[in-house]
Amino acid sequence: MNYRCPVCQKTLKLKERTLVCDNRHSFDLAKSGYVNLCRNFKPTQGDNKEMVQSRTAFLEKGYYHALADEMVKIVSEMNPAVLFDCACGQGYYTRQMKEATTGEVHAFDMSREAILHASKKDKASSYVIASIFDLPAFNQSVDCITVLFAPTATEEFHRVLKQDGVLITVGPGEDHLFELKAAVYDQPYKNDDTPAVLDGFKLVEQRFVEDEILVECNEDIQALFMMTPYTYKTSEKDMQKLRALNTLKTRVHFSICVYKKK
């Protein structure tokens, strides 16, 4: 699949290690193989190095393997010709989904750190710095979009998906990390896992993945906490409770929603 030039929207073609359009806009592939096709790229966008390293350390220990396994199962059954993993982060799920399909896998994220890490580790997928709200892709060119723990760019996904294309979103289920929240907060609450209503899409399935994990050291517990939105809104008093934990058994609970175009 060819990308669309982010400047003039013509087709980008690969010449040696550069993507070029007929209007001679050109984008060099980095040493690790990724390309930056972001229209207004600022190096500070997306997750920073610390966030990427912390999430990588946690994910690579396999704590969320139950979700990865389910994504692999879905993708291998579907075997899409073109899959876009949007807001792919450091490619933990991308890499495994690529192994489950004979099709092309393209992955997009605004964070250079995340894309750099992903492209070093996985040579089979194509990694691109781009906003998922401004994808360098032609209309109706994609069979499947996955978006895990990231915003849904509904209009843009609708534009690039083929008429029979499938959108898969993943977010926290009701009980996700409940025991982690109970260890930190006086009043932990459950997540709302009602599927989002997305303009132009109909929900065809919601499925859940559940597991119980034993997080074995404080470093991993803190890494896990940093991956959650709670990290931004936790008081110093509650953070101290987190720092005092040495092991944690907690449920992980994921909601997978499958949408098709109306």
Ligand SMILES: C[S@@+](CC[C@H](N)C(=O)[O-])C[C@H]1O[C@@H](n2cnc3c(N)ncnc32)[C@H](O)[C@@H]1O
């Ligand atoms: C919580 S992480 C999830 C990463 C990956 N999907 C995973 O589950 O491991 C959210 C990611 O969304 C990216 N992101 C946020 N807004 C974005 C946007 N508008 N375009 C592309 N990436 C975006 C961040 O840089 C970050 O890597």
Ligand SMILES: [Zn+2]
């Ligand atoms: Zn161009």
